[in-house]
Amino acid sequence: MVVQDRKLIAGNFSEPGTSGLVGTPVPQTRARRADGGYRITGRKMFASMLEAADYCAVLARHDEATTPTAGTIFFVPRDAPGRRVEEVWDTLGMRATRSDSMVLDECWVPDDAVMVQTDDIVTFRRKAANWLWGSYTPVYLGIGAAAYDAIIEVVRERTPPGFAQPLAYHPDVRRHVAEMSIDLEAARLLVHHSAWVSDTEGTTPRTLAALYRAKYFVGEAVTRVTRTVMTLGGAHALFKTSPLERLFRDGAIAPVQFPPRDFCLAGLGLLELGLDPREVLPPLRSANPDAGPVMR
Numbered sequence: 001m002v003v004q005d006r007k008l009i010a011g012n013f014s015e016p017g018t019s020g021l022v023g024t025p026v027p028q029t030r031a032r033r034a035d036g037g038y039r040i041t042g043r044k045m046f047a048s049m050l051e052a053a054d055y056c057a058v059l060a061r062h063d064e065a066t067t068p069t070a071g072t073i074f075f076v077p078r079d080a081p082g083r084r085v086e087e088v089w090d091t092l093g094m095r096a097t098r099s100d101s102m103v104l105d106e107c108w109v110p111d112d113a114v115m116v117q118t119d120d121i122v123t124f125r126r127k128a129a130n131w132l133w134g135s136y137t138p139v140y141l142g143i144g145a146a147a148y149d150a151i152i153e154v155v156r157e158r159t160p161p162g163f164a165q166p167l168a169y170h171p172d173v174r175r176h177v178a179e180m181s182i183d184l185e186a187a188r189l190l191v192h193h194s195a196w197v198s199d200t201e202g203t204t205p206r207t208l209a210a211l212y213r214a215k216y217f218v219g220e221a222v223t224r225v226t227r228t229v230m231t232l233g234g235a236h237a238l239f240k241t242s243p244l245e246r247l248f249r250d251g252a253i254a255p256v257q258f259p260p261r262d263f264c265l266a267g268l269g270l271l272e273l274g275l276d277p278r279e280v281l282p283p284l285r286s287a288n289p290d291a292g293p294v295m296r
C-alpha cells in the first residue's frame with residue numbers, strides 16, 4: 001500500500017487515558033459490526049501525521065471480543081464518515097508531527113479495513129516493538145545530531161570582537177564538543193546495534209532489551225546535547241527564528257516519547273534479571289485487586 005499506492009499511513013493506539021503504567025492497556029474505543037462493515041466510536045489522541053495521512057491505523061476493542069486483551073486495528077481512511085480531527089497539538093516540541101486528536105463517532109469502515117484482529121494485543125505490540133516504537137528512536141538521535149552539526153558551525157565561525165580566533169578554540173568549548181561527540185556516538189552505536197539484533201533475530205527478548213537500551217540512552221544523550229548546544233549558542237540561540245531553539249524544544253521530548261525513560265529501565269531490568277513479569281508487584285495500588293497481577 002505504502003510502496004505501490006504511495007499512501008501515507010498514520011498509527012493511533014493512544015487515547016486520553018493511555019499510560020505506560022497500565023500493564024494491559026485496553027482501548028476505550030469500541031467497534032461493532034454494522035451495515036456490512038464496522039462502526040467505530042471513541043476518542044483517540046496523539047495521532048502523528050494525521051493531517052497528512054491517507055489512512056490512520058486505529059486500535060479499538062471489538063464488541064464481540066472474548067479475551068481481556070483483545071484488540072482490532074482498523075485502517076480508517078481520511079474521508080470515513082463519522083471521523084473528525086481536533087487540532088489540539090499546541091506543544092512545547094515536536095510540533096511538526098501535528099499529533100492531533102481524532103474523534104470517531106459511529107465511524108463506518110468496510111470489512112476489509114481490518115488490518116489486525118487478535119485475542120492478545122499485548123503480544124502483538126511486543127512483537128512489533130521494532131517498528132511500533134523502536135523506529136522513533138533514530139528520529140530523536142537525528143535531532144541530537146542536527147543540533148551538534150549546527151553548533152559546530154556556530155563555534156567555528158563566531159569570533160568575538162577583540163579576538164583573532166573563533167569560539168572553537170576556547171578550551172571549554174572544545175571539552176563540551178568532545179562530551180557531545182561521545183554521547184552521540186554511543187547513542188548511534190546503541191541504535192545501530194538494536195537494529196542489527198532486530199534484523200538478525202526478530203523481536204526476541206535480546207532485541208527488546210537492545211531497543212530499550214537505545215531508547216533510554218538516546219533520550220538522555222539528546223536532552224544533554226541539545227541543552228549544551230543551547231548554552232554554547234548563547235542568547236542568539238534563544239530566538240524563535242533560531243533552529244537551535246527548535247532543536248532544544250524537540251530534544252526535550254526525547255525521554256517522554258514512548259517508551260519513556262523509566263519504562264525503558266523497568267522493562268530492561270526485568271529482561272536482564274530474567275524475571276517473570278507476572279511475579280512483579282504492581283507499581284501502584286490496584287483499583288481492581290481481584291483482577292490479578294499487572295502484565296507488561
Ligand SMILES: Cc1cc2nc3c(=O)[nH]c(=O)nc-3n(C[C@H](O)[C@H](O)[C@H](O)COP(=O)(O)OP(=O)(O)OC[C@H]3O[C@@H](n4cnc5c(N)ncnc54)[C@H](O)[C@@H]3O)c2cc1C
Pocket residue numbers: 011012013014015018019020021022045046047048049094097099253255256257258260261262263266
Ligand atoms: C511527539 C509525540 C508523538 C506521538 N505520536 C503518537 C502516535 O502517532 N500514535 C499514538 O498512538 N501515540 C502517539 N504518541 C503518544 C505516546 O505514544 C503515549 O501513548 C502517550 O504519550 C501517553 O503517554 P504519557 O506520556 O502521557 O503517559 P505515561 O505513559 O503515563 O507516562 C508518564 C510518565 O509516567 C512514568 N511511567 C510510565 N510508564 C512507566 C513504567 N512502566 N515504569 C515506570 N515509569 C513509568 C514515566 O515517568 C513517564 O514519563 C505520541 C507522543 C508524543 C510525545
